Amino acid sequence: MPRRLPPGFYRRPTLKVAEDLIGRVLVHTTREGTTVGRIVEVEAYIGETDPACHAAPGWTPRNAPLYGAPGRAYVYLNYGIHQLVNVVTEPEGVPAAILLRAAEPLEGLDLMRRRRDRRGSGRALERMELCRGPGNLTKAMGITLAQNRSALDESDFYLGDSPATRGKDPGTCDPTLAVVGWSPRIGIRVATGRRWRCALAGSPYVSGLRATPAPQIHHSSVAGN
DNA sequence: CGTTCGATGCACT
DNA sequence: GTGCATCGAACGT
Numbered sequence: 001m002p003r004r005l006p007p008g009f010y011r012r013p014t015l016k017v018a019e020d021l022i023g024r025v026l027v028h029t030t031r032e033g034t035t036v037g038r039i040v041e042v043e044a045y046i047g048e049t050d051p052a053c054h055a056a057p058g059w060t061p062r063n064a065p066l067y068g069a070p071g072r073a074y075v076y077l078n079y080g081i082h083q084l085v086n087v088v089t090e091p092e093g094v095p096a097a098i099l100l101r102a103a104e105p106l107e108g109l110d111l112m113r114r115r116r117d118r119r120g121s122g123r124a125l126e127r128m129e130l131c132r133g134p135g136n137l138t139k140a141m142g143i144t145l146a147q148n149r150s151a152l153d154e155s156d157f158y159l160g161d162s163p164a165t166r167g168k169d170p171g172t173c174d175p176t177l178a179v180v181g182w183s184p185r186i187g188i189r190v191a192t193g194r195r196w197r198c199a200l201a202g203s204p205y206v207s208g209l210r211a212t213p214a215p216q217i218h219h220s221s222v223a224g225n
Numbered sequence: 226c227g228t229t230c231g232a233t234g235c236a237c238t
Numbered sequence: 239g240t241g242c243a244t245c246g247a248a249c250g251t
Binding site: 052 | 241243244
C-alpha cells in the first residue's frame with residue numbers, strides 16, 4: 001500500500017507542490033472497491049491575485065476550504081455537471097490549491113469503467129480515457145462533493161507515494177525522476193500567461209493533448225520524500 | 226481530422 | 239440573470 005503524504009507536504013509553495021505531485025498515486029476506497037491512479041497532470045490556482053483562482057473575489061462560503069488547512073480537499077461542482085477535486089496548499093490562511101486533472105489508472109479499472117460507463121450505447125473505454133480530464137477523473141475515482149474539506153491524511157481517499165515501478169509504459173515514471181512540462185491552464189480565459197499547468201512529459205494519459213500547445217519542458221528531478 | 230453546441234446546477238452580481 | 243477550472247455527441251471538411 002502507498003504511504004500517505006503528510007500535511008506538511010502540502011504546506012509549501014503551490015508550484016513546488018504541483019511539481020512534486022506528478023507521479024504520486026491517488027487512492028480511493030469505497031464499498032465498491034479500491035481505485036488507484038498515478039497523477040500525470042495538475043493545475044495550480046494561487047491566491048486572491050490570481051484571477052482564475054476561486055479565491056479571486058475574496059472569501060465566500062463556497063471557496064472557504066481554500067483558506068483552510070493544507071492537505072484537505074476542495075471539491076466543487078462545475079458547469080452543473082462535473083465535480084472537480086483540488087488539494088489545498090500553502091499555510092492556512094493563504095488561499096491556494098491544485099486541481100487534479102488527469103491520472104494513469106493503476107488499479108480498479110473495471111470499477112472505473114462502471115462509474116464512467118455512459119448509459120446506453122458506447123464501446124468500452126480505453127485505459128487512457130478513464131481518468132483523462134478533471135471531470136472524468138473524479139467520476140472514475142468515485143470522488144464527489146461529499147469529499148469536500150476532507151483531510152487527505154485520514155480520508156478514504158488520499159495521495160501517496162508511488163510504487164517503485166517505472167518505465168513499463170510510455171510516459172510513466174517515478175516521482176523522484178519525473179520530467180514535467182509547464183503550459184497555460186486549460187479552460188480559462190484569464191491569466192493565460194501564467195503557465196501553471198504541470199504535466200508528466202510524454203504521458204498519453206494527459207488531457208488536452210490536441211487543444212493545447214505542447215508542454216514546455218523546463219526540468220527536472222524532484223526531490224523524493 | 227476539425228468545430229460547435231447542449232446539458233446542467235449553483236455561486237455570485 | 240450571467241458565467242463558469244467540462245464533456246461528448248453531432249455535425250462539417
